[in-house]
Amino acid sequence: RLRLVVHSRVTPRAPRTPHTARVVLVVLVVCALAEMSNVIKNVPNLAGMRYRIVDASGEVLGRLASRVARALQGKDKPTYAPGAGSGDVIVVVNAADVALTGKKMTDKKYYRHTGYVGGLVERSARDMFERDPTWVFRKAVERMLPRNVHARETMRKLRVFPGREHTFDETKLVRMQLEPRVLVKAPDTRAPEGMMAFNPEAHARRVALVEKSEAARKTLGHRPRA
Amino acid sequence: MTVREKIFAAAKGMRGRAKNCIKIARNRVEKSWQYQYRDRRNKKRDWRRLWITRINAATREHGVKYNEFINGLGRENVCVDRKILAELAVNEPHSFKALVDRVKHMRGL
Numbered sequence: 001r002l003r004l005v006v007h008s009r010v011t012p013r014a015p016r017t018p019h020t021a022r023v024v025l026v027v028l029v030v031c032a033l034a035e036m037s038n039v040i041k042n043v044p045n046l047a048g049m050r051y052r053i054v055d056a057s058g059e060v061l062g063r064l065a066s067r068v069a070r071a072l073q074g075k076d077k078p079t080y081a082p083g084a085g086s087g088d089v090i091v092v093v094n095a096a097d098v099a100l101t102g103k104k105m106t107d108k109k110y111y112r113h114t115g116y117v118g119g120l121v122e123r124s125a126r127d128m129f130e131r132d133p134t135w136v137f138r139k140a141v142e143r144m145l146p147r148n149v150h151a152r153e154t155m156r157k158l159r160v161f162p163g164r165e166h167t168f169d170e171t172k173l174v175r176m177q178l179e180p181r182v183l184v185k186a187p188d189t190r191a192p193e194g195m196m197a198f199n200p201e202a203h204a205r206r207v208a209l210v211e212k213s214e215a216a217r218k219t220l221g222h223r224p225r226a
Numbered sequence: 227m228t229v230r231e232k233i234f235a236a237a238k239g240m241r242g243r244a245k246n247c248i249k250i251a252r253n254r255v256e257k258s259w260q261y262q263y264r265d266r267r268n269k270k271r272d273w274r275r276l277w278i279t280r281i282n283a284a285t286r287e288h289g290v291k292y293n294e295f296i297n298g299l300g301r302e303n304v305c306v307d308r309k310i311l312a313e314l315a316v317n318e319p320h321s322f323k324a325l326v327d328r329v330k331h332m333r334g335l
Contacts, residue, residue, distance in 0.1 A: 075282075076283050076287075078312070078315040078316050080276075081276075
């Protein structure tokens with residue numbers, strides 16, 4: 001006698017009891033609250049550390065992440081000491097509006113392998129933004145920190161919020177100074193009092209380059225501006 | 227003091243049998259001596275790295291990078307070493323700023 005046996009690939013789940021549903025709901029709510037709290041936990045020493053806030057909207061992802069990773073480690077302080085203790089707490093807002101240049105929204109891929117054969121998961125930056133708007137920025141910072149024992153504690157000092165709202169005390173937050181992105185920094189051509197240039201001709205050229213006036217362009221031999 | 231006593235004295239604080247059993251302690255203590263030899267030389271490098279990181283942070287507060295700063299100091303024949311510069315950056319900020327200003331102005335010349 002033939003019997004038709006149906007194998008289902010997914011084992012049927014047990015029906016959710018009311019108790020399980022309540023437990024799941026409580027866990028979800030607690031997770032959401034923990035995400036939205038302003039308490040930094042399990043971090044070596046927060047005494048004397050600043051709480052700095054930075055607005056990510058319009059900033060280029062990697063350049064901002066690099067700056068933030070540096071600040072998280074405490075490397076922008078002359079009192080830096082290796083270890084997870086010297087960095088400030090950084091609060092990032094508007095992380096969903098962080099900018100990616102070029103076609104990276106579709107072309108930048110994040111790869112993972114699940115361990116199973118054929119299990120290479122490839123997701124674009126746009127996918128990750130949809131799944132969790134803060135993930136892209138946090139991953140960028142995580143990958144810029146040294147892979148050592150302190151990496152996890154350092155990442156706990158970073159709080160990323162997708163929008164403008166954050167849960168920290170506004171009065172205690174210090175705005176983080178970001179250097180304006182200048183492609184070519186003009187050298188400081190002022191001489192201190194009583195000092196002369198080492199090489200007057202070279203100095204004249206440098207001053208002319210910085211001033212970019214018509215007379216200066218003539219001394220440099222550049223074409224006159226149309 | 228016997229040789230064995232000396233080895234156990236050096237093995238204080240080690241984990242597990244390495245502090246109590248001579249055969250294992252001897253191996254670990256000899257290894258620790260090798261590490262000490264190597265690290266006496268590494269210590270000098272590690273401190274210099276730390277001073278450089280601190281000087282970098284301090285000069286960037288004034289808008290100058292470490293490499294520009296050191297280059298400027300060299301050009302002006304300022305022979306203050308990195309250990310003292312790092313100390314100045316933390317404890318004598320005005321003196322440090324004077325050095326950074328000097329470099330900032332002279333680099334453009």
